[in-house]
Every structure is written in structure tokens, then in C-alpha cells.
Amino acid sequence: xxxxxxxxxxxxxxxxxxxxxxxxxxxxxxxxxxxxxxxxxxxxxxxxxxxxxxxxxxxxxxxxxxxxxxxxxxxxxxxxxxxxxxxxxxxxxxxxxxxxxxxxxxxxxxxxxxxxxxxxxxxxxxxxxxxxxxxxxxxxxxxxxxxxxx
Numbered sequence: 001x002x003x004x005x006x007x008x009x010x011x012x013x014x015x016x017x018x019x020x021x022x023x024x025x026x027x028x029x030x031x032x033x034x035x036x037x038x039x040x041x042x043x044x045x046x047x048x049x050x051x052x053x054x055x056x057x058x059x060x061x062x063x064x065x066x067x068x069x070x071x072x073x074x075x076x077x078x079x080x081x082x083x084x085x086x087x088x089x090x091x092x093x094x095x096x097x098x099x100x101x102x103x104x105x106x107x108x109x110x111x112x113x114x115x116x117x118x119x120x121x122x123x124x125x126x127x128x129x130x131x132x133x134x135x136x137x138x139x140x141x142x143x144x145x146x147x148x149x150x
Contacts, residue, residue: 060085066144068094069136073101076136080144087120090141096133104130112137121145 061083068077074096081089090113095105108130115124122142126134 060148062148064144064147065093066140066142069139069143071096071132071136073132074098074105076133076140078137078140078144080141080148082148085148087117087145090116101133105133108133109137116141 063079063081066078066080068075075094076096077092077094079091079093080087081091092109092113095109096102097105108127111127112124112134116122122138122145124138126138
């Protein structure tokens with residue numbers, strides 16, 4: 001009988017301790033998949049779409065800066081280069097840069113960039129283990145693409 005009471009009490013204590021755990025604290029907490037408001041970012045295109053573009057084809061060219069997306073572990077911001085309507089390069093302007101987040105971003109960013117260049121869109125898969133960084137990357141990429149004719 002004492003064992004049953006002791007087991008029940010220790011189980012209850014363990015459950016309370018687990019529920020008391022809190023996630024890492026940041027200045028801005030976001031739910032997964034929720035885009036962050038970015039009032040301080042000023043995305044701009046460095047060149048205008050080609051003057052010879054027809055109404056039926058997309059021939060935009062230039063460099064476009066995506067919104068700075070605040071994630072749980074840092075800010076993600078990209079700039080893209082588009083030539084003749086094709087995504088040709090993705091440059092990382094901001095990525096999480098502290099401790100383990102920096103290591104995760106260093107592993108995830110090349111994979112995300114390759115997928116974006118292959119897909120020619122922001123419809124790419126997130127990198128396992130880097131879900132916040134991946135979502136920030138995808139959101140910033142989409143905001144840059146929204147500024148083009150692509």
C-alpha cells in the first residue's frame with residue numbers, strides 16, 4: 001500500500017514539474033507558422049521590371065529584399081536576385097546567430113536555398129530540426145517574391 005501511495009505521489013510531482021517547464025524567453029514570442037509583423041523593415045527593389053515585358057510573360061529582373069521575419073530564435077531576412085523572370089540567387093541578410101541557433105541555421109540555409117532555386121518559389125519543405133528558421137526563411141522568401149512579377 002505504501003508503494004502505491006509513493007508511486008502516485010512521485011508521478012504527480014513529475015507531472016507538475018514537467019508542466020512548470022517554460023520555453024526559452026525572447027522579446028517576441030510567436031506561434032509556429034505565424035508571420036511576425038515587421039514595422040522596421042523597408043523592403044525595396046533595386047531595379048524595375050524590364051520595360052520589354054509583355055502582358056502574358058514574366059520577365060522581371062532585379063534584386064528584391066524580403067521582409068525581416070522575427071522568429072523565436074532570431075530574425076531571418078533574405079534578398080533574391082531575379083533575371084528574366086527566373087530566381088537565380090538567394091542571399092541571406094539576417095539569420096539567427098547565437099549558440100545552437102547559429103549551428104542550426106548554418107546547416108539549414110544551404111538546403112533551403114537549393115530547394116528554393118530548384119522550385120523557383122517559396123513552396124519548399126522545412127528542414128527537420130530547424131522549423132522556426134525554415135518558416136522564417138520561407139516567409140521572407142515569399143515576401144521578396146511578392147515584389148516581383150515571378
